[in-house]
Amino acid sequence: xxxxxxxxxxxxxxxxxxxxxxxxxxxxxxxxxxxxxxxxxxxxxxxxxxxxxxxxxxxxxxxxxxxxxxxxxxxxxxxxxxxxxxxxxxxxxxxxxxxxxxxxxxxxxxxxxxxxxxxxxxxx
Numbered sequence: 001x002x003x004x005x006x007x008x009x010x011x012x013x014x015x016x017x018x019x020x021x022x023x024x025x026x027x028x029x030x031x032x033x034x035x036x037x038x039x040x041x042x043x044x045x046x047x048x049x050x051x052x053x054x055x056x057x058x059x060x061x062x063x064x065x066x067x068x069x070x071x072x073x074x075x076x077x078x079x080x081x082x083x084x085x086x087x088x089x090x091x092x093x094x095x096x097x098x099x100x101x102x103x104x105x106x107x108x109x110x111x112x113x114x115x116x117x118x119x120x121x122x123x124x
Contacts, residue, residue, distance in 0.1 A: 001026050002024065003024070004096045005022070006116065007021050007023070008020040009119045014123065017083060017086065019080060019082050020096075024078060032099045033099050033102065033104055034050070034070075034079040034097070035106075036050070036094060036095070037094070039092050048081070049061070049070040050105070058104075067085045068084070091121050091122050093120075094119075096115040097112075097114045100112055
C-alpha cells in the first residue's frame with residue numbers, strides 16, 4: 001500500500017515561490033509515475049505536472065510551463081514541485097498522486113493513490 005504525504009503549502013504574495021514535497025512510503029521501490037494536481041475554489045481537480053520516477057521524464061500543463069518544475073529525490077524517496085512566479089490563479093489544494101503504470105497520464109481518474117493535499121494561497 002502506497003502512502004503519500006504532501007508538505008510545503010502556505011500563504012504567499014503574487015510573484016513569490018513555494019516548494020512542495022511529496023513523501024512516498026510503503027513500497028521498497030517506487031514504481032510508475034508521480035503527479036501533482038490542484039483543486040481551486042469551486043473548480044474541478046486539474047493536472048499540474050507529472051514525472052516518471054524511473055527516468056525523470058516530465059510533462060506540465062501549459063499554464064505552469066516555465067514557472068513550475070517537478071523533480072524526484074531517490075535518497076529521500078520523494079517528489080518535489082518548485083513553483084515560481086506564483087499568481088492568484090495558482091491558489092488551491094495541491095495533491096500528490098501515484099500511478100503504477102509508466103504512462104504519463106493527465107486525468108485524475110488514472111491515478112491509484114492520493115495524498116491528503118496541501119493548501120497553497122497566493123495573495124494579489
